[in-house]
Structures are given as C-alpha cells and as structure tokens.
Amino acid sequence: MRRKLAAGNWKMNGTAAALPELQSLAGSFPDASVDVLICLPATLLHRAAETVKDTGISVGGQDCHAAESGAHTGDVSAQMLIDAGASAVILGHSERREDHGEQNDDVRAKARAAMDTGLKAIICVGESLEQREAANTLDIIGGQLSGSIPDQSTGENLIVAYEPIWAIGTGKVPTLDEIGEVHDFIRARLERRFGEGVGRSVRLLYGGSVKPGNAAEIFAVSNVDGALVGGASLKAEDFSGIIDALQKA
Numbered sequence: 001m002r003r004k005l006a007a008g009n010w011k012m013n014g015t016a017a018a019l020p021e022l023q024s025l026a027g028s029f030p031d032a033s034v035d036v037l038i039c040l041p042a043t044l045l046h047r048a049a050e051t052v053k054d055t056g057i058s059v060g061g062q063d064c065h066a067a068e069s070g071a072h073t074g075d076v077s078a079q080m081l082i083d084a085g086a087s088a089v090i091l092g093h094s095e096r097r098e099d100h101g102e103q104n105d106d107v108r109a110k111a112r113a114a115m116d117t118g119l120k121a122i123i124c125v126g127e128s129l130e131q132r133e134a135a136n137t138l139d140i141i142g143g144q145l146s147g148s149i150p151d152q153s154t155g156e157n158l159i160v161a162y163e164p165i166w167a168i169g170t171g172k173v174p175t176l177d178e179i180g181e182v183h184d185f186i187r188a189r190l191e192r193r194f195g196e197g198v199g200r201s202v203r204l205l206y207g208g209s210v211k212p213g214n215a216a217e218i219f220a221v222s223n224v225d226g227a228l229v230g231g232a233s234l235k236a237e238d239f240s241g242i243i244d245a246l247q248k249a
C-alpha cells in the first residue's frame with residue numbers, strides 16, 4: 001500500500017512571519033492519516049522543522065546541489081538540507097528547469113546526491129502547453145522519466161510529481177482523464193524499468209492548481225497518490241482542505 005502524501009511547495013515565499021501558518025496547519029491535523037510535507041525556502045527550514053517538531057508534519061527543500069560540498073556559491077547540498085531538518089527535496093521543478101536551465105542529467109545527478117544522503121527526492125516532470133497541443137505529452141514525460149530518475153530509486157527514496165507546466169499557478173487543470181492517462185503511463189514506465197515491486201511502490205503526485213475545491217476529484221483518479229501544491233499550500237486553511245480531501249480519498 002502506498003501511503004498518500006500532501007506536499008506543499010512554498011517556492012520563494014515566506015519569512016519567519018509565515019511560520020504560524022505551519023503551527024495552525026499542525027493544529028488542524030493532530031493525527032493525519034496521510035503524510036504531510038512542506039517544502040520551504042532554505043532560509044526557513046531549520047525554524048520550520050522546530051515549529052512542526054512532533055506534529056507529524058515534515059519539512060523539505062526545493063533544490064539541492066549534486067556535489068557534497070565545495071566552491072558553489074549560493075548553493076545548498078543535500079547534507080545541508082538534512083542538517084536543517086529536511087527529509088525530502090523537490091528536484092527538477094519546471095521553474096528550476098526554466099529559470100536555471102536544468103536538464104534531465106542535472107536533475108538525475110541531484111537526485112543521486114539526495115538519495116545517497118538519505119533524502120526522498122520528489123522528481124517533477126511535465127509538459128508545456130505547446131507540447132500537449134502537439135500530442136507530445138507522453139513522449140516528453142517518458143524522456144524526463146528516463147533522463148531524470150536515477151537507477152538507485154526505490155519506493156522509499158523516490159516520489160514522482162506530474163506537473164503540467166501550463167497548469168502551474170494558472171488555475172487551469174487537465175481533465176481527470178488526462179491526469180489518469182499520464183499517471184498510468186508513469187506507473188507503467190516505472191514498473192517496466194524497476195520491476196513491479198518497486199514500480200508499484202513509488203508514490204505519484206499530481207501538481208498544478210490543486211485547490212480544496214478540486215482536490216477530491218483529482219484524488220479519485222487512478223495512480224494519483226497525493227498532490228504537490230504551490231499557491232494553496234501557503235495558507236493553512238486552504239492546505240487543510242486538500243489534506244482533508246486526501247484523507248477521505
């Protein structure tokens with residue numbers, strides 16, 4: 001059985017003044033029956049980890065460098081994330097691929113570093129609107145999966161997030177059939193590459209304009225094991241609605 005996961009991505013939002021949101025989130029779910037993870041700016045990680053200590057909520061990073069340490073000004077290593085209290089890291093988000101030119105190879109190297117260090121890697125894949133309209137979605141996703149996911153992946157250290165780029169922060173969401181088609185495809189690819197046991201144990205998240213109002217129907221789609229949530233994870237009230245929907249799914 002795959003344990004369901006509600007993961008928040010605060011992106012480049014939040015200072016210490018936002019930490020009470022985590023406290024109220026923890027207060028709304030003293031005994032969540034699903035995993036809850038919030039991926040924060042690196043500057044907040046340590047304080048956030050302290051804030052949610054013993055609450056069942058975990059914290060994660062949004063990127064890490066592939067190297068253990070060294071001359072990489074401004075970067076953060078996987079070990080540094082762990083040191084700050086993280087248990088997971090988002091890798092290959094489309095905003096990183098776009099803003100920093102990250103390629104599949106870069107994402108795979110970062111994922112290796114994360115997994116070697118003991119972090120769960122949430123690897124993001126997703127097509128642009130142009131690619132979807134040209135009926136290239138599955139080819140693009142297939143290439144991202146084979147290029148970005150390292151061989152050492154298991155159901156413990158890998159989570160895949162399907163995030164159509166055109167659905168992120170736009171309020172647009174694919175149809176439930178479109179989400180199901182991609183999630184079934186990802187599952188089949190993972191089973192083919194890693195065998196049924198591992199392939200079936202990796203959690204698959206949907207991301208892109210998930211809100212309390214649409215979460216329940218998305219969570220009912222086959223092979224959707226939870227969500228990666230941007231905007232709606234910033235407010236405890238909104239994210240609680242999504243967690244609630246996941247608990248009932």
Ligand code: PEP
Pocket residue numbers: 009163167168169170207208209210228229230231232
């Ligand atoms: C994201 O950036 O991972 C995301 C899914 O954003 P949003 O929920 O705001 O669309």
